[in-house]
Amino acid sequence: MSSQAAGNPNDVKRSVEERFAQVAANYSASPVHAAGAELARMVALAAPTGGERMLDAGCGPGHTALAFAPSVRQVIAVDLAAAMLEQGSRLAAERGIANVEFRRADVEALPFADAAFDVIASRYSAHHWPNPQTALAEFHRVLRPDAGRLLLADVVSCPAPVIDTHLQAVELLRDPSHVRDHTTEQWLAMLAIAGFTAEVAYTWDIRLDFTSWVGRMATPPAAVAMIREIFAAAPVEVKSALRIEPDCSFTVRGALIAAALR
Numbered sequence: 001m002s003s004q005a006a007g008n009p010n011d012v013k014r015s016v017e018e019r020f021a022q023v024a025a026n027y028s029a030s031p032v033h034a035a036g037a038e039l040a041r042m043v044a045l046a047a048p049t050g051g052e053r054m055l056d057a058g059c060g061p062g063h064t065a066l067a068f069a070p071s072v073r074q075v076i077a078v079d080l081a082a083a084m085l086e087q088g089s090r091l092a093a094e095r096g097i098a099n100v101e102f103r104r105a106d107v108e109a110l111p112f113a114d115a116a117f118d119v120i121a122s123r124y125s126a127h128h129w130p131n132p133q134t135a136l137a138e139f140h141r142v143l144r145p146d147a148g149r150l151l152l153a154d155v156v157s158c159p160a161p162v163i164d165t166h167l168q169a170v171e172l173l174r175d176p177s178h179v180r181d182h183t184t185e186q187w188l189a190m191l192a193i194a195g196f197t198a199e200v201a202y203t204w205d206i207r208l209d210f211t212s213w214v215g216r217m218a219t220p221p222a223a224v225a226m227i228r229e230i231f232a233a234a235p236v237e238v239k240s241a242l243r244i245e246p247d248c249s250f251t252v253r254g255a256l257i258a259a260a261l262r
Helices: 007-030 039-047 063-071 081-094 132-142 159-172 185-192 208-215 223-235 235-240
Strands: 053-059 073-080 100-104 119-123 151-156 197-207 249-262
Touching: 007 081, 007 208, 039 073, 039 100, 039 119, 039 151, 039 197, 053 063, 053 132, 063 073, 063 119, 063 235, 073 081, 081 100, 100 197, 100 249, 151 185, 151 197, 159 223, 159 235, 159 249, 185 197, 185 249, 208 223
Parallel strands: 053 073, 053 119, 073 100, 119 151
Antiparallel strands: 151 249, 197 249
8 A cells, every 4th residue: 555656765855855955944934834724633633631742753844843832741843854843943942832852853764762652743744755654663663552642644635546646746746755645545554554543533625826836845947837737638527626726726635644553
């Protein structure tokens, strides 16, 4: 079930570092990433009592870590991109939040002891993981076996091949560090293999303003033109599913999956 990136996974990880070094500030200010009903849902599902140690896996500029910080004892926020960690540290300082520690680390090889965390959350990161099954195995290892909770939120694809193909194509053209938007069925299967029980706890629509979407990632003009061509030539089924608008703005689906160790 796990999708493997073509070529060396380390090349994908280097691409993540390089691409996001250039655009980290854009993600710090992005409304899609800085806000959203799923943030409050994630905290509510974790049901923190104040004493938890929480891991934000693939934290980006730290929006999820900072949302959890007032409700837990400590947050460790990890990401491959140093520029993202710098943005997160800046936001935490601006808000006077002192219980979040930002560290450079790979979700597929976490530098933490077994059963180190009460809560693991990951939001808008998993589509960059070359080996998601490896990441889930790491989460299983570092999560407390008795009451630990994993909360995974990301864009999800559609099982219909024609829709999935178009979505993955435009995602990759926009951002070469993109690996795959998995379907909810694929995530549930991968989580089961990793030893979790899981359910889809919440879904939502994410409208992506086209100009902001490509601008946030500093997508080159030639790639932007190709995305526009793909959308213009897309079959009716794709245009309907992605709600492609005349200016090429479109809508994708987000899913929040809640999991616990079996």
